[in-house]
Amino acid sequence: MSSDPIGFTAHDHTHCVKSALAAAQAVCIQRGVQMTPVRLRTLEIMLEEHAAMGAYDVLARLNAEGLGSKPPVAYRALGFLVDQGFVHRIERLNAFIACAHPEDAHNPAFMICRSCGTVAEAQAQSGTFVQSAAQTGFQIEQTVIEAEGLCPSCQPQVQP
């Protein structure tokens, strides 16, 4: 995928929802896992929203469509999507967001604007931290890399 930093730059959206859904379904077939209606619709909601959503926000949307009203429904669907890499969990926010580039195997990192709440996904690069982990013998299975701050649009402008 091109390395555009999806997040703080506008982009056409209707197309990417459709293609992301199709891609996810293809991946599921390839992996022999099931993209059931609840899971599919959950992913679609996340893609449409294109923002970090709490599990209960997702649940409310599912409920409105008769797809389930109890927390485990949302948590199970989100858990599946996270396992498959279609959705990421943002620990800092206790929230979830659709993956911005599910094609690549990756190791996501996030930038969270504390003012407008926008979350941008970037690629985490193995830094000194990962090296030092290896040195101490710690075997990393998964990383959480999140930065909180101000996105370009929310930074105070210099006075003229």
Add this chain to the structure above:
Amino acid sequence: MSSDPIGFTAHDHTHCVKSALAAAQAVCIQRGVQMTPVRLRTLEIMLEEHAAMGAYDVLARLNAEGLGSKPPVAYRALGFLVDQGFVHRIERLNAFIACAHPEDAHNPAFMICRSCGTVAEAQAQSGTFVQSAAQTGFQIEQTVIEAEGLCPSCQPQVQP
């Protein structure tokens, strides 16, 4: 309580609790903030425990000593200690841990063992992620860097 691991290596412990408390008190005076009894005892508990603790675990300890029994007491004390940098929050665990080296200004990173729950603190280094954030114009105020995996003691041993 002398064989707790800091990181994944054992070390003497009683001394560092005392010195960390003294150092924290000195810092508070220097900064003009108050190290009150609840805050001090909370820090001491965190230092003694030397492990990630939930806010309610801390609260239970405080309560046992008559220092407060309601959640806000613990959350306020922990909030203060986090603000002052004496304690860090582990987002992945919704938990807190005493800072392993409060002397240095820092930008902590953590290694969390999913098997035994031990948490080791390391130094986060600005990697490619931080650079790319700067490029996109995102102004980082704070980072969350956490790795989950297996600590040396919990890794499966090679079969003989």
Add this chain to the structure above:
DNA sequence: GGGGTGTATGTTATAACATAACGGGATGCG
């Protein structure tokens, strides 16, 4: 078809984490 197996879903209940809001007591200061 009957029966076993596995996966997904539905539901209840509760655990675990976190904060808003109000009041009171101590301290410091003009």
Add this chain to the structure above:
DNA sequence: CGCATCCCGTTATGTTATAACATACACCCC
């Protein structure tokens, strides 16, 4: 004193997450 500020205690509630159990359905094998 009157007032502001900070900290603490408490009530009440909000938010996030999961354990545990029950049901439905597809699939495969005999």
